[in-house]
Structures are given as structure tokens and as C-alpha cells.
Amino acid sequence: xxxxxxxxxxxxxxxxxxxxxxxxxxxxxxxxxxxxxxxxxxxxxxxxxxxxxxxxxxxxxxxxxxxxxxxxxxxxxxxxxxxxxxxxxxxxxxxxxxxxxxxxxxxxxxxxxxxxxxxxxxxxxxxxxxxxxxxxxxxxxxxxxxxxxxxxxxxxxxxxxxxxxxxxxxxxxxxxxxxxxxxxxxxxxxxxxxxxxxxxxxxxxxxxxxxxxxxxxxxxxxxxxxxxxxxxxxxxxxxxxxxxxxxxxxxxxxxxxxxxx
Numbered sequence: 001x002x003x004x005x006x007x008x009x010x011x012x013x014x015x016x017x018x019x020x021x022x023x024x025x026x027x028x029x030x031x032x033x034x035x036x037x038x039x040x041x042x043x044x045x046x047x048x049x050x051x052x053x054x055x056x057x058x059x060x061x062x063x064x065x066x067x068x069x070x071x072x073x074x075x076x077x078x079x080x081x082x083x084x085x086x087x088x089x090x091x092x093x094x095x096x097x098x099x100x101x102x103x104x105x106x107x108x109x110x111x112x113x114x115x116x117x118x119x120x121x122x123x124x125x126x127x128x129x130x131x132x133x134x135x136x137x138x139x140x141x142x143x144x145x146x147x148x149x150x151x152x153x154x155x156x157x158x159x160x161x162x163x164x165x166x167x168x169x170x171x172x173x174x175x176x177x178x179x180x181x182x183x184x185x186x187x188x189x190x191x192x193x194x195x196x197x198x199x200x201x202x203x204x205x206x207x208x209x210x211x212x213x214x215x216x217x218x219x220x221x222x223x224x225x226x227x228x229x230x231x232x233x234x235x236x237x238x239x240x241x242x243x244x245x246x247x248x249x250x251x252x253x254x255x256x257x258x259x260x261x
Contacts, residue, residue: 003096003104004215032066054229056205060161063208069176071250073164074209078122080130081114082155089144101137113138124157163209167243170207170221174247175199183254206246
């Protein structure tokens, strides 16, 4: 149906929110702590980077480290996209070609091809073997193969974050200790037992696990979180919101007998 330039999209969003946005870049957050009703983002040398009553973690796999919460059941994979110079056989391409990879139309004399999957290597340095894999993948669906011998290594490598059921995790961050205490008996299947309402870490939200399709799902996730935080009617069907709930893997684990978790 089309394609987007992620960098241009992010710049456009930042420009649109310019009057309401204080953007801090190239800064690592080492710790998240709650103090006097505010969540504080802590950097190097225990420096306070920012604070607020509400914080949304949208930092992929690293959310587990900041939350110290293994119940998210996240995994990661490295992906690489490569840039190849346009050639007569593909220069007239008007739409993306999607297969087990993709080939995008020409922009500024180049095409983007991708993307590789690697579950054991997480370096962000470009890989020649991944470049060859992406070229071979494109060649399998082209009538005439790309002439890309001695192609310079150009592109980008990044880390995807996915969940065990390949759906993102979107919503309030659960209070893990409270879940473990309040729902420790659900494995016994006592259908009529009353359980306390779910407990959450007040003011803390998460959106992660969007995998390879983040540009499709992240906007729906953002609208949903906005509704939750602002106390407005939610923008997702109830069953969809349940499927995305950040505590779903923790609850599934608690439903199992202790020896099978």
C-alpha cells in the first residue's frame, strides 16, 4: 500500500509538537525511581535527567532493565537493511515489493532492501553476511538479478523487540509483587473465588514489543495510552486491550502449577 521514511516521520511529529515538547537526545537513562509522587529518570553520576507524574517507557528491550520485571517475556533480534544503487531493471519501481523481505522504490539514486533476522548477534555494526543475505533474498523474486558485486556496505542495523505471542505490550505497568501475592492461587482453578483488583505502578506505562511492524502498531498504541492517561474512553476494543496487556504473560505463568512455570 505504500511506505514511510521513519526519520522524516519522527522529525515531522517532533515539529508538530514543538510547543509542547522538550526533546532530550543522546542521553542514556540508567535508572528509574519514584520520589515524592514523581517518576525520576536518572543518568550518569546519579544525575536527574527529567521527572514527571506520568512516564511512558517506549524503549524496546531495555524496558526490562529499567523496570526490573521479567514478566514482560520480551525477546530481541538484530535486523539489517542495506542500500544498493539503482539499476535500469528496478529504477522504474513505483511501489514496494514485499516477499520474505522487501525492495523499496528508488530515492536519491538508491534502493533499500531488507531485512535480516539474527537472534544470536546484536552488534549494530553493518555485516557483510547480512548484506549478502538481503541481496540474495531480493534476487530470488526478481526476473533479472541485481548486479551488486562489490557493492559498498551501506545501510543500518537495529534491534527489534518482540513478545512470545508476537503482539505488543501496551498499557499500565503491573505491580509484580502484588500480582504474585494476590493471584498466587489462580492455578487451582477456583472459579468463584474473589480476587483483588489488579495493582499497577502508579503513573508508569509501557509500549514495547512492536517487532517488525512498529510503524503500523505504535500509533494505535499511543492513542490507547493517551486515552488511559487522560481518563477518556479507550480507543481499542476491550478484547484487543486485554490481548495487549503488559501483565498477560505473568498471569499465564501464575495459572500454571508451580512446578510447571
